[in-house]
Amino acid sequence: MRHLLSIRDLTAGDLEWILAASEQPYPRILEGKGVALYFEKPSARTRNSMELAVAQLGGHPVYLQPAELGIGSRESVADVTHTLACYHAIIAGRVFDHGLLEEMARVNAAPVLNMLSGTDHPLQALADLLTVKQLLGRLKGVKVAFIGEGNNVSRSLAEACELVGAEFTIASPEGHGLGNAPDVRQVIDPAEAVEGAEIVYTDVWVSMGGEDNEERRSLFEPYQVDEALMALAPNARFLHCLPARRGEEVTAPVIDGPRSAVWRQAENRMHTARGAMLWILEG
Numbered sequence: 001m002r003h004l005l006s007i008r009d010l011t012a013g014d015l016e017w018i019l020a021a022s023e024q025p026y027p028r029i030l031e032g033k034g035v036a037l038y039f040e041k042p043s044a045r046t047r048n049s050m051e052l053a054v055a056q057l058g059g060h061p062v063y064l065q066p067a068e069l070g071i072g073s074r075e076s077v078a079d080v081t082h083t084l085a086c087y088h089a090i091i092a093g094r095v096f097d098h099g100l101l102e103e104m105a106r107v108n109a110a111p112v113l114n115m116l117s118g119t120d121h122p123l124q125a126l127a128d129l130l131t132v133k134q135l136l137g138r139l140k141g142v143k144v145a146f147i148g149e150g151n152n153v154s155r156s157l158a159e160a161c162e163l164v165g166a167e168f169t170i171a172s173p174e175g176h177g178l179g180n181a182p183d184v185r186q187v188i189d190p191a192e193a194v195e196g197a198e199i200v201y202t203d204v205w206v207s208m209g210g211e212d213n214e215e216r217r218s219l220f221e222p223y224q225v226d227e228a229l230m231a232l233a234p235n236a237r238f239l240h241c242l243p244a245r246r247g248e249e250v251t252a253p254v255i256d257g258p259r260s261a262v263w264r265q266a267e268n269r270m271h272t273a274r275g276a277m278l279w280i281l282e283g
Contacts, residue, residue: 022275030059085109
């Protein structure tokens with residue numbers, strides 16, 4: 001039984017398999033089967049991409065919220081997992097605590113797929129790499145600059161870049177990078193990060209559930225991706241996992257301009273979700 005909780009669950013071959021499957025005609029492998037979609041955090045892209053991906057594979061997505069399952073309060077994690085496995089081919093979760101997904105996976109009653117956790121966002125990284133491959137025609141050697149916080153999005157993207165041989169650099173304020181990640185190039189200066197970059201990527205300064213205050217905004221203000229920063233990487237394309245706050249982490253001329261590929265990136269969430277589920281079931 002395969003689980004996909006983080007990019008670390010994949011080999012380079014697995015990742016390449018998922019990206020290839022994401023662009024191929026898809027089999028109705030979930031015909032007559034359900035997929036549980038458990039959401040502790042709301043999301044426009046994750047819910048829509050996952051529900052459509054399940055439907056494209058012939059399955060029936062079931063949207064679930066915490067009050068319906070009572071995980072850890074009304075019922076134990078193991079009991080909920082076993083119950084969902086009675087009905088569903090895959091259990092997918094978008095959760096705060098990554099440990100919950102790990103506990104569900106240990107039950108081993110059904111494959112578990114991480115739609116987002118506090119530490120990892122593998123589905124976003126898969127969509128990101130598919131987008132880069134479509135834009136540039138390759139992944140190996142591509143220079144990716146992430147401007148902003150070391151979070152679940154940047155961590156998963158860094159791990160995915162390492163698997164495919166892309167060069168990943170993150171620029172963050174002191175103490176807000178990816179910590180002790182020995183294989184990740186981390187810098188303070190955004191201008192240094194984007195030098196020679198082919199992809200410039202950013203995310204919101206305040207993630208869902210994070211602390212939102214003026215001190216934090218002031219800290220991240222020098223990390224705004226604007227036209228001046230993009231001019232330092234004249235051949236780069238712009239990516240953002242969305243939702244975006246124009247005027248904060250990115251300016252409108254950048255995200256809405258001709259070098260932005262955010263809508264292709266958003267669409268690819270559906271294609272790579274399909275590829276990830278195919279890998280879980282038959283890859």
